[in-house]
Amino acid sequence: MKIKSSLVRIPFFAVFLLTCVSAHAELTSQQLEAKRKGIELYNQYKAISAIEPLKIAAEGGDDEALYYLGEALRKNNRFMTPEAKKAYESSAKKGNIYSMIRLGRIEDDLCSTMKSCPPGEDSPSSWVIKAKSLAIQRATQGDSESMYLLYEMTGNDDWLEKSAENGFAFAQFRLATKYQEGSGSFLLPSRRNQAIERWMKASAENGYPLAMMGLAAIMIEKKDLASFRNWNEKAADSSYVEGVFGYASYIGEENSKYGFAFDPIKSYALLSNLLELNGGGNVVRDVNDTLPDIEKNMSKEQIEKAKELAKTWKANHPPLSFFPDKLGY
Known part of the structure; x- marks a missing residue:
């Protein structure tokens, strides 16, 4: 697919690109675990709880941990704070394009309306130019995610199609x-x-x-x-939350209109696992509406089996997640 030539006529910023660190920083085992936990909590819409573990990981200089720390701080406060901006800038200096985009969009942030945006080391337009330059360099090397990020920055559907095709x-x-x-x-x-x-x-x-x-x-x-x-x-x-809830609800119906096999034990197990999301999203409310109807027709033995299955399922599946858009507001 031919990409419009105007998109590639962007200053290369050679010095900036050469100083960008594309690989993640070397983290200690504690920092790696903190990063994993922090991102897990963030993806469960628990931004407040995610902040502390992400701070631990960010101390190791990991660009992704720094980005998510910025996101958690910004979303918890509902606008760009000095601490969030510092995290984004540290991440952007290491070549994280998501952080550059976020810094470039500060004029769309609530802090702009409030006239309280923290001063930065660079202007929003400068970060956008740097982000485009780096994304084009990586897209030229075949990186499909960078192609998508160019779509985010330019709105040009050619980049979206190219990213999808790749x-x-x-x-x-x-x-x-x-x-x-x-x-x-x-x-x-x-x-x-x-x-x-x-x-x-x-x-x-x-x-x-x-x-x-x-x-x-x-x-x-x-x-x-x-x-x-x-x-x-x-x-x-x-472990997509909406998928878990839907599937668990269907198999909890004795006469499923979609043809799912009736399995109240598994239904109870999966629904009860969703209760750990208390504080993240509204799924707990839905579980509390659904689980009692399934439980009332189960024996004590079935409930005990369901509780054991819940533990086994959790141990053998990824953490529950809403899989939010990484650049979502």
Whole structure:
């Protein structure tokens, strides 16, 4: 696909690019565990709880930990604070494009409305230029995520399509959802539907849980219940919160309209695991509405088995996550 030439005529900022550290810093085992825990909590919408472990990881100079620390601080306060900006700047200096983009968007932050944005080492426009320069360098080397970030910065759909074609799962999902929202030119509605399914399936097969649920929804429309059940279960196995709740609810129905096998023990186990999200999202409210109806028809022995299964399932699956957009507000 031909990319518009105007996009590549950006100053290279050679000195800046040469000083960027693309690899993550070497962290101690304690810092690595703190980073893992901090990002886990952040992805469960527990920004306040995520701050302390992310601070520990950020002390090791890891650019990703610094980015997430900036995000947690900013979202907890609802605007860019001096501490958040310092974290973003430290991350950006190490070559983290997400942090550069966030610094470049400070004029869209609430702090701008409040006229309280903290002063920075560089202007927002300068960070945008640096981010584009670095993203183009990496995209030229075949990095599909950088291609997506160029779409974020330019709004040029060519970059989104190129990123999707080069296998970046989130770009594939975004492309499918843009087509669902009416973007793109298609001669026939059937061609649009084919493109939506193609990219949603590509993203789902690439492991992106929101696309798994998106594809499951498409399968419902096609009345392909076997595929709907398959993708719903895959989303649950990925520990995507919405997928876990949906799947657990369906298998807790004695006569599932979608054809799920009745399994109250597994339903109870998965729903009870979701209770750990108290303080993150609204799923606990939904669980509290659903779990009692399943529990009331279970024996004490079944409940004990369910509690053991809950522990086993948690030990053998990734941490629960809402999989938020990394550049989402």
